[in-house]
Amino acid sequence: MSHTQEAAHVTTSELEAFMRRVLTHCGVNKPSVEAVTRALLTASRMGIDSHGLRLLPHYVQAVKGGRVSPNPQMTFSRRMPATGYLDADDGFGHLAGYTAIAHAIAMADDTGMGAVAVGNSSHFGAAGCYPLEAARRGLIGMAVCNSDPFVRLHQGQGAFHGTNPFAFAAPVEGENPYLLDMATSSIPWNRVQQYAAIGRELPPDVAANIAGNTTTEPTEVSSLLPLGGAQFGFKGAGLAGVVEVLSSTLAGMLNGFRLLPMAGPDMSTPRGVGHFFLVMRPEAFVDLETYRARMREYLADLRAQPALEGAEVLAPGDREWRCQAHRDAEGIPLDSANLEAYQRLAEELGVAPLSMSWQPNGDRMQ
């Protein structure tokens, strides 16, 4: 099978049904099934393909290997009126994320804001999923998460921080939320792998070799550079550090440098991932009408800015919402690697395969 860009398209409900089938078959409890499925679909619909459906086989490995508990007893302690700690009991990070943001929202209803540090968790998919829950309810949300080391420090030689994502969402009246979801490196690690596979050169100033020097040759890459590159990477590294303090330190977890690698080979030991979530009610600061008007004006000003020739000025989230509308209408694409992985998963587990309402290259499926 050749590696085509899109080997098949599926509807959200077909994908959802398959994910539920697979996870339930692995003994994952219902709340965890719902949370993982919801997070993966959210990412896939918005076009965040690195954190969407492609991760399902990985999560199956993690739960079958014992790294992730299929039936965690997560416990939340509201330590003060606006703050709390969620012990995720080594369950899925997605359930931890949705649980924590729900507690943060409830506390924000009481006190104007709420924050939850989460410990003993695991990979939670796309960080943006959780602030979106807040924004959908009219609140501002933020999420950060540590990860195992991929990114070198400013002027450092080897990988130290994870890609430590930062996500932020704010409600916009009558529109989809404002949504920023970014790693604190310039590129994600899987782009290095993709470029190595097709023999493509990386952009300058985004990755380093084993000595810490920048390289554009993907096969030589040993670490990513922090956002800002060789000269201004102290900013990206500093942001990664803030993420680390909030998601590792404040959650009582080891910092990312000491985390077991997400990719294994050890798929049986819980990793102790940490997250941090924060929620704020706009009307706890300013009248809601003022917030709404100012937000509209800001986005109108932003979107009215003249763009470079042939380019487009977008607000954070604009690309994602456009992709979501397109994919909800046309289906979610699977490339051939994902399609193969999904077929293998169905065979290995003995569950019904992904049904597909539409296949652009059906002949390749024989």
Added chain:
Amino acid sequence: MSHTQEAAHVTTSELEAFMRRVLTHCGVNKPSVEAVTRALLTASRMGIDSHGLRLLPHYVQAVKGGRVSPNPQMTFSRRMPATGYLDADDGFGHLAGYTAIAHAIAMADDTGMGAVAVGNSSHFGAAGCYPLEAARRGLIGMAVCNSDPFVRLHQGQGAFHGTNPFAFAAPVEGENPYLLDMATSSIPWNRVQQYAAIGRELPPDVAANIAGNTTTEPTEVSSLLPLGGAQFGFKGAGLAGVVEVLSSTLAGMLNGFRLLPMAGPDMSTPRGVGHFFLVMRPEAFVDLETYRARMREYLADLRAQPALEGAEVLAPGDREWRCQAHRDAEGIPLDSANLEAYQRLAEELGVAPLSMSWQPNGDRMQ
């Protein structure tokens, strides 16, 4: 007078006395004098020279011009248990900043965290000053602020966001706080001016001409690029946007694109700057001993990383604390431009000039 790097050195107390004299002479009330002086000294001691003593003549212009009120009636409304709004009544941003962070700290004592949006304010100096107040008391602090447009959007042609700083400080037991204070552009605007003055080329990928295309020629620069440069500037622009939402929108102020320029020529109209401050108690999330131990481990891991040849790996703040120790011992340097400006200020206002205990180039002072 030639532009030497350091035309004179002064002690903190000499500088402090001069600043108090000057501001008091301008009719600035005592709390504002204390706040401006404290913020400028904090920045100058730490080596943040763009936001230190050099700004005193600007603030004198602003208060004499009527832009900034010398005797503001700032009013704080605690809208919910963890949140509030400070109307800064067009006073100095430094007084607004210290007042807001004090309210945030007090709310955090009650509820675990506190946040304050500030409207009708003005330039507040270095953003790091305010989270430092929290960290000095054992709390985590954050501050952001809007500013007039200098930075283009990703794929935009002209300046839209300000350099929109983000500052974060966290307590470290037995050490100075962890401190990140960064603009969301790669370089500050005054670096473009400095490089233009000495005919020096800018680094690549940090500034753009009037068409929005990157340039290294400082005299051609019309806007700065967001952190991440031409290719990954959607991240820096997104971070600037988060700063904008928190400091403009949540404070009910116009976004930075609509702010009057800090540099004038209008020095009589209040600008309506917005800030946002957030404070969290570590022990509101995790046991204090655990927080302290994890923070120590994280910084020890970070500082132990091997550096590029001839370089050094530093944690955010390390450079600033080192500078502060040096300047507290050796004095704070003034370059000849600052020295001239300070002499002019003393003459124009008829106040006693800055006394200087030590002058490396005393002969140039004649």
